Amino acid sequence: xxxxxxxxxxxxxxxxxxxxxxxxxxxxxxxxxxxxxxxxxxxxxxxxxxxxxxxxxxxxxxxxxxxxxxxxxxxxxxxxxxxxxxxxxxxxxxxxxxxxxxxxxxxxxxxxxxxxxxxxxxxxxxxxxxxxxxxxxxxxxxxxxxxxxxxxxxxxxxxxxxxxxxxxxxxxxxxxxxxxxxxxxxxxxxxxxxxxxxxxxxxxxxxxxxxxxxxxxxxxxx
Amino acid sequence: xxxxxxxxxxxxxxxxxxxxxxxxxxxxxxxxxxxxxxxxxxxxxxxxxxxxxxxxxxxxxxxxxxxxxxxxxxxxxxxxxxxxxxxxxxxxxxxxxxxxxxxxxxxxxxxxxxxxxxxxxxxxxxxxxxxxxxxxxxxxxxxxxxxxxxxxxxxxxxxxxxxxxxxxxxxxxxxxxxxxxxxxxxxxxxxxxxxxxxxxxxxxxxxxxxxxxxxxxxxxxxxxxxxxxxxxxxxxxxxxxxx
Numbered sequence: 001x002x003x004x005x006x007x008x009x010x011x012x013x014x015x016x017x018x019x020x021x022x023x024x025x026x027x028x029x030x031x032x033x034x035x036x037x038x039x040x041x042x043x044x045x046x047x048x049x050x051x052x053x054x055x056x057x058x059x060x061x062x063x064x065x066x067x068x069x070x071x072x073x074x075x076x077x078x079x080x081x082x083x084x085x086x087x088x089x090x091x092x093x094x095x096x097x098x099x100x101x102x103x104x105x106x107x108x109x110x111x112x113x114x115x116x117x118x119x120x121x122x123x124x125x126x127x128x129x130x131x132x133x134x135x136x137x138x139x140x141x142x143x144x145x146x147x148x149x150x151x152x153x154x155x156x157x158x159x160x161x162x163x164x165x166x167x168x169x170x171x172x173x174x175x176x177x178x179x180x181x182x183x184x185x186x187x188x189x190x191x192x193x194x195x196x197x198x199x200x201x202x203x204x205x206x207x208x209x210x211x212x213x214x215x216x217x218x219x220x221x222x
Numbered sequence: 223x224x225x226x227x228x229x230x231x232x233x234x235x236x237x238x239x240x241x242x243x244x245x246x247x248x249x250x251x252x253x254x255x256x257x258x259x260x261x262x263x264x265x266x267x268x269x270x271x272x273x274x275x276x277x278x279x280x281x282x283x284x285x286x287x288x289x290x291x292x293x294x295x296x297x298x299x300x301x302x303x304x305x306x307x308x309x310x311x312x313x314x315x316x317x318x319x320x321x322x323x324x325x326x327x328x329x330x331x332x333x334x335x336x337x338x339x340x341x342x343x344x345x346x347x348x349x350x351x352x353x354x355x356x357x358x359x360x361x362x363x364x365x366x367x368x369x370x371x372x373x374x375x376x377x378x379x380x381x382x383x384x385x386x387x388x389x390x391x392x393x394x395x396x397x398x399x400x401x402x403x404x405x406x407x408x409x410x411x412x413x414x415x416x417x418x419x420x421x422x423x424x425x426x427x428x429x430x431x432x433x434x435x436x437x438x439x440x441x442x443x444x445x446x447x448x449x450x451x452x453x454x455x456x457x458x459x460x461x462x463x464x465x
Contacts, residue, residue, distance in 0.1 A: 147384055151377045155368050164363050165381060168356040172391075175349070204387075212384050219301060219376040 003088045004096040011100030021069055022104040026112050029062040033116045044121045051120035052130045052181035059109045059134055066105040067145040071153040090214040098146045106138040129184035137177040140202040143209030144169045150213035154220025173201055229306050231447050238440045245437045252430035259423035275333040277423055281431035283326035287389050289319030294386040297379035309375030313365055314442035320358035346395035347403035357385045
């Protein structure tokens with residue numbers, strides 16, 4: 001237990017310090033959101049309608065961008081090999097790493113959502129609905145993305161391959177995240193149904209992600 | 223003859239060389255009979271002649287999922303049993319599965335235009351099959367991104383098993399959500415709701431397309447084995463020249 005806590009603390013520290021790059025995700029999120037009105041046009045009514053979708057897309061891309069960091073740095077300096085060979089079960093270690101990554105790179109996205117909601121002319125209900133769905137949905141993005149990150153690190157390929165592998169897996173999260181936010185804002189469907197499915201997706205990815213990532217690390221590293 | 227006997231690629235090659243012509247012949251006969259029966263099948267009282275798209279669309283859609291199932295078994299073979307031919311099977315199946323998925327999407331789209339009034343609708347069944355197609359392409363990209371086949375095999379196996387979660391979602395999407403796509407008509411509780419005049423040609427076509435997959439898959443596996451042999455021979459030659 002203490003080993004896992006130490007791993008989480010260490011990962012968060014590394015992510016937040018110089019060279020960590022966790023906060024670049026937030027900056028990217030901000031930039032993508034600011035880009036959208038340039039493409040769509042500064043029509044406030046339209047932005048209100050598209051707002052939740054824009055925020056969800058931005059968060060999805062931002063979390064994808066930071067995923068590369070999850071294993072690469074540890075692989076380069078050899079600490080990943082220590083984790084793989086260590087006595088802590090690799091599945092738990094992967095889960096701890098993903099949790100630390102979510103705390104360092106995912107939570108700032110949720111914190112930034114209200115500010116970005118202002119830019120997109122979202123009112124209080126809409127912003128809190130998007131923030132709430134992001135809070136529930138981004139763990140799913142991190143934990144499914146971890147599978148892609150582990151594959152990419154064992155293959156010494158990052159970047160585009162990671163995106164191509166991870167994005168199809170994150171489509172369900174996007175669908176139900178946006179559906180729940182839209183339902184809270186304008187109806188007519190109830191908020192509960194898509195929100196529960198979003199919770200379920202997160203819980204499933206919490207189980208599947210660590211096992212798949214551990215399997216690919218175990219089989220792939222040499 | 224068990225699965226482990228096939229672990230020797232040479233045995234596999236000689237066996238498939240004997241089996242393949244028969245398989246190809248059976249496939250051709252079944253598909254010809256199936257297409258003839260499909261052409262002779264009566265028009266639907268609502269859909270007219272467009273119902274005949276079903277005879278191509280449904281087998282392709284079944285196979286799109288079936289091939290991923292085959293790849294998942296092969297992935298288990300790679301990760302659990304370390305069967306030497308499992309990764310060859312998985313690699314050879316991916317492009318074929320992608321082709322079936324693509325055909326299912328295209329025929330469905332062509333069928334949707336006259337029946338639903340649209341080529342594409344973002345309903346659960348269509349979206350989940352599109353995700354399946356994207357995952358096939360991602361898997362093929364993964365195979366091509368790494369030059370060491372055994373390393374690529376293990377990575378692809380993990381991704382295949384994760385992607386298998388999509389299969390029940392596709393199967394039950396028409397029951398879980400209120401979709402434009404119709405619910406299951408053949409594999410359902412209480413027997414098929416399809417009339418015999420349509421069911422029999424459909425089943426013939428399904429068996430024909432499945433045999434087509436087996437034929438293509440075995441042929442592609444042979445090609446892959448031979449390709450790897452050629453590659454290792456080239457490597458040997460190159461290292462001899464260097465030395």
